[in-house]
Ligand SMILES: Cc1cc2nc3c(=O)[nH]c(=O)nc-3n(C[C@H](O)[C@H](O)[C@H](O)COP(=O)(O)O)c2cc1C
């Protein structure tokens with residue numbers, strides 16, 4: 015039988031009931047200390063109940079200084095465990111696997127109380143005006159420990175998997191890109207194209223939480239002059255696969271300055287599934303499971319990408335915000351009549367639902 019959107023898939027020791035995954039745009043529902051609120055829990059319950067196989071919970075900052083936006087989930091907070099456990103339980107009860115994305119914003123971090131911004135090195139991107147200092151080796155060691163502690167918290171909270179955020183302008187992407195990494199130590203591009211940091215993160219996570227499914231969000235292209243192309247992504251992914259990544263969640267673009275900005279590659283003017291062809295090349299090269307993200311608006315389009323082996327899963331971000339009932343049409347795409355997402359950038363805080371319909375997310379399900 016051909017693979018389809020409704021067919022199950024085994025990843026590591028877990029079975030995903032279908033090929034649809036809720037992507038992790040930030041819900042912006044945490045409190046100002048980065049702790050989970052009742053609104054956060056309700057939001058993730060609703061996502062799980064849409065019928066997706068797994069819900070990736072928004073990039074959790076591995077330390078307070080790794081946060082990129084206000085109300086950003088802080089997995090290092092001493093009181094975070096109870097809220098995180100409730101999220102994982104609600105997702106599971108909703109019928110989906112809970113996966114926590116681990117995030118560090120690097121030079122895109124918020125500045126607190128006049129503290130300086132640290133990054134891999136000063137970015138070679140003109141619009142970056144902030145004075146960014148290179149992380150010292152001691153600081154990098156501390157960040158690696160933060161990742162490990164965050165993984166242990168996720169495991170204790172009952173998550174089934176972790177996703178290492180290596181795209182969307184995160185610290186890991188900043189290590190990988192020539193536009194943000196000009197270091198000449200072992201973390202520089204001369205050492206496996208800047209992959210040394212991410213390899214240590216993955217190794218650390220595999221060490222402490224070997225039974226969790228491990229995804230990695232990866233940008234196939236920086237989409238900026240002088241930035242990385244797909245060959246760099248393939249070379250890095252081969253190393254990350256060796257370290258134990260189970261699946262790559264692919265996107266494109268490098269965001270520096272404002273990680274909440276939405277890349278034009280998935281904006282209003284972009285075609286449907288803009289990254290599908292690159293994802294197919296990548297999947298063929300690395301011979302490993304792939305989650306395709308970005309502008310997947312119709313079950314028919316998603317089904318075609320799976321059955322033609324462009325990818326093994328699709329992830330749905332604003333699409334699911336606009337059309338929470340989309341997954342229920344996976345086996346009958348011809349009956350689907352959902353309105354396409356306008357990519358109007360209004361739903362920056364995903365939990366608010368799609369105001370374009372004037373109906374809150376909760377009431378459409
Ligand atoms: C405001 C905003 C912030 C986002 N931040 C993240 C993030 O922190 N981590 C991540 O993996 N994806 C992030 N995304 C990307 C989404 O997960 C998703 O891949 C993207 O929106 C494309 O899917 P869509 O076309 O269905 O929205 C963000 C998206 C938006 C709109």
Ligand code: SF4
Nearest residue numbers: 355356357358361368
């Ligand atoms: S607010 Fe705009 S971008 Fe968000 S889901 Fe609705 S149509 Fe899409």
